[in-house]
Amino acid sequence: MVGFRMAAGAAYLQTRRRRFGSRDELEAWQQRKLRAVLRRAQQRFPYYASVASDDLASFPVMDKTGFLDHFDGLNDRGLRLDECLAAARTAESDRRFDTTLSGVSVGLSSGTSGRQGVFLTSSAERARWAGTMLAKALPGGLRGGARVALVLRAGGPLYAAVNGPVAFRFVDLYAPLEHQVAELDAFAPTVLAAPPGLLDLLAVRLGARPNLVYSIADVLDPDVEQRIGEGFGAAVGQIYQATEGFLGITCGHGRLHLNEDLAVIETEQVGPGRFVPVITDLYRRTQAVIRYRLTDVLVEGAGPCECGSPLRVIDRIEGRQDDVLQLRRPDGTPVPVFADLVRGAVLGVDGVHDFTAAQEAPDRIVLTVDPPTLWDSANSALGAAFRAHDLVAPTIVAATYTPPDPTAKRRRVSRSC
Numbered sequence: 001m002v003g004f005r006m007a008a009g010a011a012y013l014q015t016r017r018r019r020f021g022s023r024d025e026l027e028a029w030q031q032r033k034l035r036a037v038l039r040r041a042q043q044r045f046p047y048y049a050s051v052a053s054d055d056l057a058s059f060p061v062m063d064k065t066g067f068l069d070h071f072d073g074l075n076d077r078g079l080r081l082d083e084c085l086a087a088a089r090t091a092e093s094d095r096r097f098d099t100t101l102s103g104v105s106v107g108l109s110s111g112t113s114g115r116q117g118v119f120l121t122s123s124a125e126r127a128r129w130a131g132t133m134l135a136k137a138l139p140g141g142l143r144g145g146a147r148v149a150l151v152l153r154a155g156g157p158l159y160a161a162v163n164g165p166v167a168f169r170f171v172d173l174y175a176p177l178e179h180q181v182a183e184l185d186a187f188a189p190t191v192l193a194a195p196p197g198l199l200d201l202l203a204v205r206l207g208a209r210p211n212l213v214y215s216i217a218d219v220l221d222p223d224v225e226q227r228i229g230e231g232f233g234a235a236v237g238q239i240y241q242a243t244e245g246f247l248g249i250t251c252g253h254g255r256l257h258l259n260e261d262l263a264v265i266e267t268e269q270v271g272p273g274r275f276v277p278v279i280t281d282l283y284r285r286t287q288a289v290i291r292y293r294l295t296d297v298l299v300e301g302a303g304p305c306e307c308g309s310p311l312r313v314i315d316r317i318e319g320r321q322d323d324v325l326q327l328r329r330p331d332g333t334p335v336p337v338f339a340d341l342v343r344g345a346v347l348g349v350d351g352v353h354d355f356t357a358a359q360e361a362p363d364r365i366v367l368t369v370d371p372p373t374l375w376d377s378a379n380s381a382l383g384a385a386f387r388a389h390d391l392v393a394p395t396i397v398a399a400t401y402t403p404p405d406p407t408a409k410r411r412r413v414s415r416s417c
């Protein structure tokens, strides 16, 4: 534990001190790091042994399926996917979250769909993660005497292991709400991080008044962000953390920056002003995360940020690529329709508080609205928005609105066809 704390402290200091004066400086630094990462990958990960050059473009882009298919050749411990999955699932069903194999910890991705991902981290990597997270998430630094509460599903990275100048409290996302409220009020956090659905509930129930609130682990829509901010009377930031890595965080000027000081992030355009990130982690050693394509759609933000950081600014995380609606123009051309169009139309109806829109077939969307009495207005607004964008409006059918489960990933707009 002493070793862990020292390693976390070193990562903390390195992150706090490192400043890139310009985009050029950042990119030059990334290129130097990247070269070493790629050379090591060719030597240490069997899957990359045959890659001809140490140029990033020579490495294949990897999605989750490829990452799992080639799992055995993408870690430096000789671990097999089947043994890691078996160990992690046993631990999860016993509600023990400390699976280690060959000295590395085995984590499962929460996986909103498809196969479950498996991520391996050494103690040194977890320490680095913790130090980096603290450096970026605490504007006042460690001297500020921060009290940090995290409400997360158990089994996430080793949050509880960081201690010392910062008081930490880990609260189980699956505990009953009244227990969470009691625990948080007793702890009185100055910084609170939780999924947005839960923050929305806590904002009106919690007596404790954190001065900084972070939304984690799910999409934060602008209307929910505003409600949380008003409820707490505090700034609301976002921590963009996936099992694949710590990918971004809101700065002191309220803008969401990607962590390009931890990863090289290539952008794959998926629509106007929107891209899917392809990440190459510059620090992970146990497992290769090289040109790993995430499925999140990110909306580009205008830079540079007034905070002075040259790290790329994004406007927001819009959701998963799989959940982009697929509609058509009158001439039959397919068009991706992003969540903000649907959200803007439905929430634009005065009095609508929440909704879900699920495309279940190419010409059919199931719409639920809270309050249900406004369904007809929401339906008309949505149809009108589609037509205004020269789209063939699909059939919109009604279903019963059910309040969101704060412990589950939330998709207001989704597609299952």
Ligand SMILES: [Zn+2]
Pocket (backbone or CB within 6 Å): 251, 252, 253, 254, 255, 257, 305, 306, 307, 308, 309
């Ligand atoms: Zn900034």
